Amino acid sequence: MSAGAASTAQAPPAPLRSPGDLLIVADAVHAHYGQSHILHGVSLSIAPGEAVGLLGRNGMGKTTLIRTLLGLHRASGGTVRVADRDVTGERADRIARLGIGYVPEGRGIFPNLSVRENLVMASRPPAASTRPAWTLARVLETFPRLAERLHHGGGALSGGEQQMLAIGRALMLNPDIVVLDEATEGLAPLIVAEIWRIVGTIRASGIASLVVDRNYRTVLAHTDRCVVLQKGRVVLEGSSGALHGSETLAGYLGV
Numbered sequence: 001m002s003a004g005a006a007s008t009a010q011a012p013p014a015p016l017r018s019p020g021d022l023l024i025v026a027d028a029v030h031a032h033y034g035q036s037h038i039l040h041g042v043s044l045s046i047a048p049g050e051a052v053g054l055l056g057r058n059g060m061g062k063t064t065l066i067r068t069l070l071g072l073h074r075a076s077g078g079t080v081r082v083a084d085r086d087v088t089g090e091r092a093d094r095i096a097r098l099g100i101g102y103v104p105e106g107r108g109i110f111p112n113l114s115v116r117e118n119l120v121m122a123s124r125p126p127a128a129s130t131r132p133a134w135t136l137a138r139v140l141e142t143f144p145r146l147a148e149r150l151h152h153g154g155g156a157l158s159g160g161e162q163q164m165l166a167i168g169r170a171l172m173l174n175p176d177i178v179v180l181d182e183a184t185e186g187l188a189p190l191i192v193a194e195i196w197r198i199v200g201t202i203r204a205s206g207i208a209s210l211v212v213d214r215n216y217r218t219v220l221a222h223t224d225r226c227v228v229l230q231k232g233r234v235v236l237e238g239s240s241g242a243l244h245g246s247e248t249l250a251g252y253l254g255v
Contacts, residue, residue, distance in 0.1 A: 030077030101170030111155030160191030
């Protein structure tokens with residue numbers, strides 16, 4: 001049985017949506033680094049409020065796909081739409097203004113700025129939305145550790161605190177979607193549990209998410225749907241519930 005057939009058997013496809021109903025739509029996206037062809041016609045969509053997991057072994061194109069969606073790497077083929085706007089080839093800052101909060105692998109905080117400065121510099125009023133705004137007070141209530149270190153420099157924080165700061169900064173943008181690339185990598189188990197608690201809070205608040213993490217079981221528990229990449233191609237996708245215990249999924253992840 002082919003991978004596509006296995007995917008269909010495990011999780012019936014969702015009803016078709018028009019592009020205007022979707023927050024992000026990648027259609028047949030290709031990406032290269034020099035002569036290396038990394039993404040081979042990847043298609044992905046995320047609806048408002050939907051939590052999507054992006055799975056695959058190291059080197060399969062997950063971070064390249066994220067960077068291409070966000071305009072940090074130029075697609076060499078296909079199209080990317082955000083909020084029903086074609087953003088293929090647009091600058092990353094313009095794409096971010098369409099409602100995307102990004103928590104990159106490696107955190108990317110400003111070490112010479114205080115915790116407060118890192119948060120406030122990202123502050124943006126919410127667009128027309130029924131969701132409560134993410135203010136400085138709300139972020140500090142969600143991350144008590146940051147409140148305790150509000151005037152400390154970002155570089156003086158522990159790895160876990162820096163990750164909380166990176167997530168808090170993304171939330172201060174009042175985004176429609178938060179993209180988390182390896183948010184728990186290298187962190188102690190207690191901090192990992194705290195990060196996943198926050199991911200659950202984001203999901204419950206109605207913000208969409210795209211989540212990459214090595215612990216695929218936890219990703220399945222915190223998402224509605226998952227997409228699996230292998231060598232830059234989508235080889236499996238389906239509802240997270242249907243993929244629990246899937247031998248096909250385990251085979252692609254090498255577990």
